[in-house]
Amino acid sequence: MAKDERRVYKIKTMNNISKEGLKLLPANFIASPDVEDPDAILVRSADLHDFEFGPNVRFVGRAGAGVNNIPIDRCSEKGIVVTKAPGANANGVKELVLLALLLSSRDVLGGIDWVRNYKGDAIGKDVEAAKKRFAGPELMGKTLGVVGLGATGRRVAKMGIDMGMNVMGFDPFLSIGNALNLDTRVNVVEDPKALFNKADYITLHIPYTADTKNFVGAELLSIAKPGLRLINIARGGLVDVKALKKFMDAGVVVNYVVDFPDPETMRLPHTINIPHLGASTPESEENSAIMVVRQLVDYLDHGNIRHSVNFPDSNMGICNSMGRLTVNHRNIPNMLGQITKVLADEEINIANLLNRHRVDWAYTMIDIDSPVHEGLREKILNIDGVVRVRFF
Ligand SMILES: NC(=O)C1=CN([C@@H]2O[C@H](COP(=O)(O)OP(=O)(O)OC[C@H]3O[C@@H](n4cnc5c(N)ncnc54)[C@H](O)[C@@H]3O)[C@@H](O)[C@H]2O)C=CC1
Numbered sequence: 001m002a003k004d005e006r007r008v009y010k011i012k013t014m015n016n017i018s019k020e021g022l023k024l025l026p027a028n029f030i031a032s033p034d035v036e037d038p039d040a041i042l043v044r045s046a047d048l049h050d051f052e053f054g055p056n057v058r059f060v061g062r063a064g065a066g067v068n069n070i071p072i073d074r075c076s077e078k079g080i081v082v083t084k085a086p087g088a089n090a091n092g093v094k095e096l097v098l099l100a101l102l103l104s105s106r107d108v109l110g111g112i113d114w115v116r117n118y119k120g121d122a123i124g125k126d127v128e129a130a131k132k133r134f135a136g137p138e139l140m141g142k143t144l145g146v147v148g149l150g151a152t153g154r155r156v157a158k159m160g161i162d163m164g165m166n167v168m169g170f171d172p173f174l175s176i177g178n179a180l181n182l183d184t185r186v187n188v189v190e191d192p193k194a195l196f197n198k199a200d201y202i203t204l205h206i207p208y209t210a211d212t213k214n215f216v217g218a219e220l221l222s223i224a225k226p227g228l229r230l231i232n233i234a235r236g237g238l239v240d241v242k243a244l245k246k247f248m249d250a251g252v253v254v255n256y257v258v259d260f261p262d263p264e265t266m267r268l269p270h271t272i273n274i275p276h277l278g279a280s281t282p283e284s285e286e287n288s289a290i291m292v293v294r295q296l297v298d299y300l301d302h303g304n305i306r307h308s309v310n311f312p313d314s315n316m317g318i319c320n321s322m323g324r325l326t327v328n329h330r331n332i333p334n335m336l337g338q339i340t341k342v343l344a345d346e347e348i349n350i351a352n353l354l355n356r357h358r359v360d361w362a363y364t365m366i367d368i369d370s371p372v373h374e375g376l377r378e379k380i381l382n383i384d385g386v387v388r389v390r391f392f
Pocket residue numbers: 064065066067086087089090093147148149150151152153170171172173174175178205206207208211212233234235259276277278279280
């Protein structure tokens with residue numbers, strides 16, 4: 001059988017991918033930041049929008065949750081499967097949200113600074129006079145609004161309940177899995193305005209997309225409860241910083257905690273800028289790397305797709321027939337008919353077949369009982385709408 005697969009796979013690692021994940025790679029997978037002409041890429045937050053994907057790149061694994069740093073459409077056009085690690089770092093983020101809630105309430109950072117800069121020997125006495133400047137409210141009994149009830153948001157919501165808060169949630173696209181795992185005490189609302197109207201604290205846990213850009217802007221802030229503390233450990237672009245500044249100056253928003261500092265947020269008053277530490281725990285880094293490395297090996301070795309954000313999840317396990325071919329193609333009519341006709345014309349018998357689609361893209365896996373030749377790949381690739389063909 002003509003094999004598409006090269007014996008040695010070259011994996012380009014971008015950012016720091018946990019060794020606990022990388023050590024799961026079989027010996028024929030070479031992972032390094034410096035590989036040339038890679039077969040796959042493992043990435044965290046590095047911006048790939050201007051990255052030139054070579055002809056052999058078949059897979060991009062995001063060791064994390066947000067994929068706004070990856071040009072998904074361009075990858076799909078090239079037949080590159082993009083995956084992520086859902087939920088793998090959610091607990092790490094949840095714990096940072098707890099810290100953010102507390103830091104937004106009491107000016108502990110200001111207090112620590114005051115102590116650090118204190119000159120003299122009477123600190124024991126002077127703290128008692130100074131401390132009122134750093135005081136702030138407790139979380140218990142306050143209302144927490146959680147925007148996005150996915151892997152992180154539902155954990156944050158549960159944490160709020162455990163802290164004695166009244167928790168409201170908003171997520172119009174809530175998956176069944178996340179709904180089933182959501183604490184029943186969370187008051188789920190259908191309009192974010194209901195949440196902005198009531199919440200003392202609001203925390204964002206939604207992806208950054210063209211639809212969610214500036215999600216928090218003048219419209220929602222204009223109905224926010226005065227005294228709002230806003231937590232954004234999701235993505236900077238979810239908040240319209242100019243509008244936020246206006247509502248801070250008016251005393252509506254009293255504090256903003258953001259995990260994505262930029263020149264504008266650095267200049268904002270009442271703002272705590274954190275250097276993107278949401279997932280920076282050994283546990284989150286390991287979980288994320290382990291998850292994407294498993295996806296990577298399964299895709300390169302067997303063509304199985306898991307947790308993809310562009311092609312449909314598809315799993316035929318290990319091939320027990322003579323061979324397997326996989327086709328990444330557009331989700332348009334008659335693709336399966338055309339692909340199977342090429343095989344039928346060559347008198348190749350199909351042992352097993354799976355065809356799935358996801359929005360504009362589809363994936364077909366076919367286990368076959370006969371050997372195939374290299375010319376067959378060209379024939380399938382020549383079908384309009386096919387972007388990649390692999391033989392195993
Ligand atoms: N600061 C950091 O280090 C980290 C940041 N993140 C960010 O947090 C985001 C969420 O992460 P996860 O909870 O793991 O993702 P997730 O995919 O499990 O959950 C996202 C939730 O947002 C909901 N959603 C989408 N659009 C919405 C909208 N317009 N309004 C309300 N809900 C909406 C979805 O239905 C889904 O339930 C990621 O996309 C990423 O940008 C995630 C991990 C680490």
